[in-house]
Amino acid sequence: MCMRDRGHLLSAEFSKQLRKFCEREPFNKFTPRDVRRTFKTLAGAMGVSTEMRDRLQNHKRAGVSAKHYDRYDYIKEKREIISQWEEKLLSLG
Template identity: 45%
Template structure:
């Protein structure tokens, strides 16, 4: 994520054209933990319990009952992550229209990777 962000902000024309990230002086660059914190806060706001949030974040449960609770919460985690995906997709669509960002940046990153390897 740091490499992507650092490369992104080097190209001021691209930042201006796409407006994908709000880059401002004095703000630290985003980290993966910022994404985790934002996703967890969103899920809390929408009523997802601490047990499922902790499992999504892959936090170790040190409580006594964790020894006995072997349920994996797959369905609950999947539902929560699908909700988070839908929320992010709506934000991007609102801002940029129907651009498939995963496909767009996936292809761009493939080109960068191929160029770096040559």
């Protein structure tokens, strides 16, 4: 898949791949925004804090402290949440 300089997947490429997936699989049409919204909602129901959901979706943090002083990458926490999310998705199938 196509990547930007900062390592983020290009939205257009993700949308293209998602559209191809929906064409060959028996799914109702959905968009990348639907995926983001579903994650945000279900992760909240799983007890994931708003802060961590925002961090996982790469939302910018407000405030001087968050912007300039907190340089921690939260990788450990993100990986733990992604593992929980994977377990949740696998339990649905």
